[in-house]
Amino acid sequence: MNKALVLDGIEKAYNHGQPNEISVLRGASAEIEAGEIVGLIAPSGAGKSTLLHIAGLLDVADRGSVEIGGQAVTRASDRERTAARRGMVGFVYQFHHLLPEFSASENIVLPQLAHGIPADAAQARAEDLLGRVGLAARVNHRPAELSGGEQQRVAFCRALANQPALLLADEPTGNLDPATSDTVFDVLMELVRGTGLSALIATHNHALAARMDRILRLEDGVLTAA
């Protein structure tokens, strides 16, 4: 079985060659097995977002390699990376980033159309996913007509729209009040477990992290088991 994610010796600095050069990642390595849910804990500024963006093919490392679902993507062209990102990685941010002028289901349909899925199948998948997160009655609502927790649940569905190998989440419930955060996190865990997806989920919340299969800590530019 292919590993969902292999990061090997990832290095990343900002402001290369300038007095304010900052070396954020200094050889970060990790492997995530298929079906595994891994928590990522890091002090603020440690490079958590940088790492997730590199793992999610939104940014490029200075050194080291990235493999997603058994596919080496380190030296892929921009076009290949975009295609790989669309088909293999689902990303959830702290803020939902849904498109405001589109309904909940349209927000889930659009990435599927961009990936070549026929409209009927894309709509059926959007409605199925929304049903799984308890939003069957919100299919035609726009983001502004949904609560913060509901918006985030739609964002989870959008991340899973193209049946990725890997879900990357950057403090997915960090913007919600504690009670809503717990409920929405339950929904995310059920969705991930129910689809057999692998996930790397960054959180400051140790109680949430404890519910994952294992925890990685990012400190001083490297990943260690916590």
Ligand code: ADP
């Ligand atoms: P975290 O998500 O753990 O808070 P980030 O990955 O966002 O950390 O940032 C890690 C460090 O890199 C921070 O010190 C931040 O200021 C710096 N940084 C992030 N992005 C850039 C950038 N585009 N240019 C320069 N410095 C950056």
